[in-house]
Amino acid sequence: MSDEPSSVVALADSVSDLLNGIAGWLLVGFGVAGLLSAGGSVVQLVGGASPAPNPAVIPFLTLFSLLFVTFGMFVNPRFRRRLDRRHAPSRFGWVRSVDDRVVHADEDCRERCVVCEDRVDRGLDRRYRSEFVVAGVPVYTASEDHNYYCLACATADRSGVAAESVTRPAADANDLDTETDESDTDTDDHDTRSVATVDER
Numbered sequence: 001m002s003d004e005p006s007s008v009v010a011l012a013d014s015v016s017d018l019l020n021g022i023a024g025w026l027l028v029g030f031g032v033a034g035l036l037s038a039g040g041s042v043v044q045l046v047g048g049a050s051p052a053p054n055p056a057v058i059p060f061l062t063l064f065s066l067l068f069v070t071f072g073m074f075v076n077p078r079f080r081r082r083l084d085r086r087h088a089p090s091r092f093g094w095v096r097s098v099d100d101r102v103v104h105a106d107e108d109c110r111e112r113c114v115v116c117e118d119r120v121d122r123g124l125d126r127r128y129r130s131e132f133v134v135a136g137v138p139v140y141t142a143s144e145d146h147n148y149y150c151l152a153c154a155t156a157d158r159s160g161v162a163a164e165s166v167t168r169p170a171a172d173a174n175d176l177d178t179e180t181d182e183s184d185t186d187t188d189d190h191d192t193r194s195v196a197t198v199d200e201r
Contacts, residue, residue, distance in 0.1 A: 017077045024076025027068050034065030087136040094142075095133050101125045103148070111148040124154035 038061040041053040073079040087095060103109050103123045111120050128145045131138040 021076050021078065024072045024074075024079060027072030027075060029072075031065045031068030031070075031072060034061055034068060038062045038065060082138050085138060087133055087138075089136045091133050091136045093132065094130065095138075096128070096130050098129075099127050101127065109148070111146075113150040113153050114147045115149060115153040118150045120148045120150050122151045124149040124151075 038058050041058050041061070044053055045055060045058075073083070085097070085099070087097075101124070103120055103125050105122050109120050109123075109125075111125075112118065113120050113123065126147045126149065128143075128147070129138075130142045130144075132140040132142065
C-alpha cells in the first residue's frame with residue numbers, strides 16, 4: 001500500500017485543524033469583545049452617561065457573547081482536546097494523570113518497549129501528565145511522558161503475570177483490545193482506554 005493517501009489525509013487533517021483553530025479563536029475574540037462592550041454599557045448606565053445605552057440590550061449582548069466564547073472553545077481543536085481530558089469540576093491546582101492508549105499495527109510506531117526493549121508494532125502507550133487545572137479543565141501542562149509496551153508485556157501487565165515469563169510469539173493481536181475495551185472515549189484520534197488521576201498535595 002502506498003504512503004501517498006496517508007500523507008494527503010494527514011495534510012488535510014492539519015489544514016482542517018488550522019482552519020478550525022482560526023475559526024475558534026475568532027469566535028472567542030468576538031465573544032470577549034461583546035462581553036467588554038456589555039461591561040462598558042453597564043458602566044455607562046450606572047455612571048449616567050449622556051447618551052444612555054438601552055438597558056434591554058445588555059442581557060442579550062452578554063448572552064450572545066457567552067455563546068460565541070463557548071462555540072469558539074468547542075470549535076478550536078486545542079480547547080477541545082483539553083476539554084476531552086477534563087477532570088471533576090471541583091478540581092483545582094496541580095493534577096497528575098495517567099492514561100492508556102492502544103497502539104495499532106498500522107500506526108508505524110518506532111518506539112521500543114520499556115520492559116523487553118522490543119520494537120512496539122502493537123501494544124500500549126501509557127502517557128503520564130502533570131498539569132494545572134481550573135474547575136477540572138487543564139490550562140497548563142508542565143510535563144508529559146510516554147512509556148510504550150509491546151503487546152506481550154502490556155497483556156502480561158493487565159493480567160498480573162510477570163512480563164519476563166510471557167512468550168512473545170504466542171500473544172494474539174486482539175488480546176489487548178478485548179482485555180482493555182472498557183471505555184471508548186476518543187481524545188487524540190486514537191483509542192484511550194483508561195485514565196487514572198493522582199492528587200499532588
